[in-house]
Amino acid sequence: xxxxxxxxxxxxxxxxxxxxxxxxxxxxxxxxxxxxxxxxxxxxxxxxxxxxxxxxxxxxxxxxxxxxxxxxxxxxxxxxxxxxxxxxxxxxxxxxxxxxxxxxxxxxxxxxxxxxxxxxxxxxxxxxx
Numbered sequence: 001x002x003x004x005x006x007x008x009x010x011x012x013x014x015x016x017x018x019x020x021x022x023x024x025x026x027x028x029x030x031x032x033x034x035x036x037x038x039x040x041x042x043x044x045x046x047x048x049x050x051x052x053x054x055x056x057x058x059x060x061x062x063x064x065x066x067x068x069x070x071x072x073x074x075x076x077x078x079x080x081x082x083x084x085x086x087x088x089x090x091x092x093x094x095x096x097x098x099x100x101x102x103x104x105x106x107x108x109x110x111x112x113x114x115x116x117x118x119x120x121x122x123x124x125x126x127x128x129x
Contacts, residue, residue: 012121031112032112034116034120035116037120039117041074041121041126041127041129044121045118046070047085048110048118052105052114053104055069056065074128078126082128085123085125085126087121089119093118094122097110097118
């Protein structure tokens with residue numbers, strides 16, 4: 001009788017064990033990529049902003065601030081307080097691109113590497129290079 005009861009609940013127990021044991025922290029927290037090489041604003045950051053942020057109806061002239069078009073991005077990010085080189089991870093720019101609620105861009109399509117480049121650029125002093 002006990003064996004029959006155990007066998008009756010075995011499939012559900014195995015399913016639950018597999019379901020919960022397959023959950024990993026990687027699914028709960030975004031992957032963070034550490035960039036240790038020098039980052040160029042012009043060569044590394046502007047292409048990310050141009051492709052994902054400075055698009056129609058977004059962060060270009062006439063859209064919501066900051067203006068992230070190639071010629072205005074640096075002045076807008078640094079002059080309007082979106083980067084904080086003394087607290088890179090606390091920078092508004094970085095906090096917005098890693099946010100889970102209302103992330104930027106709204107499609108959330110920045111890769112972990114792109115986010116890593118932005119963070120590294122800020123950590124490296126947010127140079128206009």
